[in-house]
Amino acid sequence: MSDWTAADMPRLDGKTIVVTGANSGLGFEGTREFARKGATVVMACRSVERGADAADDLRATTAADLDLDVRECDLASLASVREFAEGMADDYDALDVLCNNAGVMAIPRSETEDGFETQLGVNHLGHFALTGRLYPLLTAADGIDGRARVVTQSSGAHETGEMDFSDLNWEESYGKWKAYGRSKLANLLFAYELQRRVDGDADPTLRSVACHPGYTDTNLQIRTGEASGNPLMKVGMRVANAVLGQDAATGxxxxxxxxxxxxxxxxxxxxxxxxxxxxxxxxxxxxxxxxDRADARRLWEYSTDATGVEFPFDE
Incomplete structure (x- = not known):
């Protein structure tokens, strides 16, 4: 059994790391540890106000001088993703690590600003577009060991997901948990396909790695309960988190x-x-x-068309 903890991370002085959803849960704890090790952490948050409050909290509760940069990035808006990436290009020469961490879970059907089902739009398409737009900064970085890294947060719920390309956005029918599972499966198809396409370059410049946090006590479950409109579900989520969930730092x-x-x-x-x-x-x-490589290629082609974002090796 592994005994690796955040204390085993190397020093990250001089490194720049973007964490989406950095103001709470896994992103908040990840930001703390990256910054504690000396990295500049760009906190990509839907709400700058909540991001600034989180940065203040991190600085107040961490015995280290943290280098935090709070910026707006709403993954439900391709325009916001583009503006975030443009701001990064203006202010940074390279990006060593991108953590595609933010997400929504099992919410009633809604659509993003661009008309995508929200779970697919935020969890997958927003991060696909973000990765593509930040790709030049990633390829300019020394990274952790000579290559930049893209880390995509999935979930054990990917095992319940199924790719139905005839109705990716759930316009014909909708199941909130099935939609969540599909979005988390899409995260993995993207992460592995990105690595395959990078490996096809004559000079591979980054590593794409996927992860999942296990059952972790975060406000993601609480927001799911609140969005359901069922008070009993909200209570149930709190009880499950308390009984089954590990703490966010471990997650x-x-x-x-x-x-x-x-x-x-x-x-x-x-x-x-x-x-x-x-x-x-x-x-x-x-x-x-x-x-499934066929599904991965098909999802990649759909994502490119849907977001209008092309990676250099696809041009």
Whole structure:
């Protein structure tokens, strides 16, 4: 069983790391540990106000001088993603690590600003567009070990996902948990396909690594309960978090490990404890559907068309 913790991360002085959803939960704890090790952490948040409050909290509760840069990035808006990336290009020469961490879970059907079903739009398409737009900064970086890294946060719920390309945006029918599972499967298809396409370059410039946090006590579950409109579900989520969930600091470890440890591109980092839902990080394997290359290529083509974002190796 793994005993790796955030204390085992190397120093990250001079490194720049973007964390989406950095103002709460896994992103908040990941930001703390990256910055504690000396990195400049760009906190990409939907709400700048909440991001600034989180940065103040981190500085007040961490015994270190943290270098934090709070910026607006609403993954439900392709325009916001573009503006965030343009601002990064104006102010930074390189980006060593991108953590595609933010997400929504099992919410009633709604659509993003661009007309995508929100879970697919935020969890996958927003991060696809963000990665593509930040790609020049990633390829300009020294990274952790000579290559930049893209870390994409999935979930054990990917095992319930199914790619139905005839109705990706759930316009014909909608199941909130099935939609969440599909978005998390899409995260993995993207992460592995990105690595395959990078490997096809004559000079591979980054590593794409996927991870999942296990069952972790964060406000993601609470927001799911609130969005359901069912008070009993909200109470149930709180009880489940208290009884089953590990703390957010431990839940952030797979992301930290994927970003900084010696892992191969295309790896899948997960908790190494009970049913891979608790404990310290280890390299594991996601389900067979996540390695379906035909689905991955089809999703990539759809995502390129839907977002209008092309990666350099696709041009």
């Amino acid at each position: 952030a470890e797979p992301m930290l490990y994927a970003a900084t440890a010696d892992v191969s591109g295309g790896a899948y980092v997960e908790p190494g404890g009970l049913m891979n839902m608790r404990g310290h990080p280890t390299v594991g394997r996601s389900n067979d559907a996540s390695y």
